[in-house]
Amino acid sequence: MKKYAVKEARYGNKILSILIYDEDKKEFTIDIPEDVTEQEAPFMMSLFVRRGIRHIGPEWSIRWIRERVVPSSRQNIGQILRENDMQVYDEYALLVKNEGRSCQDECYLEEM
Secondary structure: OEEEEEEHHOOEEEEEEEEEEEOOOOOOEOOOOOOOOOOOHHHHHHHOOOOOOOOOOOHHHHHHHHHHOOOOOOOOOHHHHOOOOOOOOOOHHHHHOOOOHHHHEEEEEEEE
């Protein structure tokens, strides 16, 4: 299992969630600490916090991941893979290589 703190500079690099990747199952889950408010949580996660849910299962976790990585259907995906020294498309590898950064927010990943 690999664990990553999801942090955001806007909140003093506070840990907003813990992303857990099960290498055997190749699936993600997300845990949101109790001290993270709805306003602090990344948008999709804030919807769970609003409902009092602090653990996000694989189905919704992968949706959050897919918002952060280049989709496999991207027109120039071959070039993107080459520039990232990758032979095949792998969401996890792309996520880690880019530290989970997205143009949609200031969140980033830090391995724990």
